[in-house]
Amino acid sequence: MNRIKKTFNKLNKENKKALGIFITAGDPNFENSLKLITNLPDNGADFIEIGMPFSDPMADGPSIQLSSQRALKSGMNIKKCLSLIKIFREKNIHTPLILMGYYNPIYKFGKEKFIKKCIEFGVDALIIVDLPPEEDDEFYFEAEKNNLSMIRLVTPTTDEKRLKKILLNASGFVYYVSITGITGTQAPNIKNVQDNIKKIKQVTDLPIVIGFGIRSPGQATLMSDVSDGIVIGSAVVDLIKKSIDGEGVSGGEELTTCLDFTKEISKALKHN
């Protein structure tokens, strides 16, 4: 059984909801992002989403745009991102790792080579923001052949007919984008989210995870009540931003603040 399935099954049995934390690889630098990722599971993250930075992140709000820029400035690229994962996996064989990014850096790196390295280093799933099901010929079948899950995004603009098309080739879990917008910019409306999750549940047995607008423990609890888990990203990378001085150098405070924040959210989710 793969790590994602195992994790959700286990949480399900304990009647708990999954907490996913998003960190951009290389933000604020290679070492600190490795430390963060390494310590997230002990602080309550059930899975980790690692962002591969891109110069033109079309679906991201200011927080993750800035995070990507910091990571690129620190010299992050796909090769280094993969080696970060390799180091993480030497010590942690249980926590699911999901790589999230835009297609161009992967395309330039070489898609077969990328998929091979992902499998070799222990990546469990990919979210490629700008590869909708319409472009499945491009990448999806190659990944599926290699048992690398492709996580699909479902959004408030997805109608029922399209939902079936999206979920046809979905694996891992379904990522529900809780707002019509870019990451970290609005608060989700619980009623709308609830209605849409109901519709998705009718079409799939995969776990449903909510992301894109969750920033606080209160929102986290609300959203996890109607789903199988949540992802928090912008609020976490904003804490990294806070620890950067005028010269763009981190004083290392993020190692405490991000992990404390994760602990706080985890508490809100699991002890309610």
Add this chain to the structure above:
Amino acid sequence: MTKMNLNSLRTGPDAYGKFGIHGGRFVAETLMPLILDVENAYEKAIKDQSFINELDMYRRDYIGRPSPLYFAERLTEHFGGAKIYLKRDELNHTGAHKINNVIGQILLAKNMGKNKIIAETGAGQHGVATATACALFGFECEVFMGAKDIERQKPNVQRMQLLGAKINPVTSGTGTLKDAMNDALRFWVSNANTHFYIIGTAAGPHPYPKMVRDFQSIIGEEAKKQILEKENQLPNALVACIGGGSNALGLFHPFLDDEEVEIFGVEAAGKGLNSNLHAASLTAGSPGVLHGNRTYLLQDDDGQIIDAHSISAGLDYPGIGPEHSWLHDIGRIKYLSTTDDQSLDAFKLCSSLEGIIPALEPAHALHITGKLASERKGQIIIMNMCGRGDKDLSSVLPLIMKNDT
């Protein structure tokens, strides 16, 4: 995949929006339903005679089409070779070819019941055209424009404001056209149900590259008819400048199947192709995925997009429309480039010899037109004069004076 008709180069894209490997629909899921709606609405509209009639009316009575095909006798004499004809799309209402596309798309938006419009702009010509059409139709208009471009294209910013558009300055990245397009797409993702995005060039996710090309092809259709009337023959060569490439495709597309017509696209070489400060994505880039389509891009070895540079804000873009990428791959069109300095010389030359102040964008095309003309006595060249230069005076005059001293 559906095959394109091999006997014609004019049948693309295929059902997936692809031109060879280029094009496609590489967008976030939130946008997918929207671009599928736009595609359906567009395919329906172009088969609807009342839509065509309305478009024709606005082209004739509002834009002022057909634009003249003008024999530039003094430029011809100056270069001493081929006869140079200028397709005068700078005489359109708003001063550039951009309005051809905007009128088409705003009619489509109206058909779809959307009365809030967003657009990105580089030189400001597309922004002005969009603001103009929105004023005409009484629609709300927001234009995304790079902060750097707002500085160097002040007159167009003022025109847009007068026309009632809201300008959103974009400071991310280098504050130019690429970043304006990122922010326009982000805004669209956030306002998916209420707004129509009028993309200004033949790029972006399918169906935009096809739609913009179709709306601009009026340029080439007219030019073909006009040159046959004047010269009783097809031209030997066509020349146009390329940022995203909509004016060029507009002129070129109706001639693609006329094998005897040589076609030249002109990219911006900025401070030189070896300087890293240019916008020549076909000449010096490689295929990649940005802004919803696969196409040639300026990018580094890690697939990060490199900022383009050109003196001309309208050419300052690190990508190019996907149909150009395909035409480059199959070799139907030759893509050359012109530097900042060469374009300034052409800018002065055209002003002083013909009394036509060209925009910096077609000044790039004019440099190549002159070179080709001097080697081709007895031939006929049509160049697309796709915009007028009034907007460039404040940035060009200091440079010309500096170069002259």
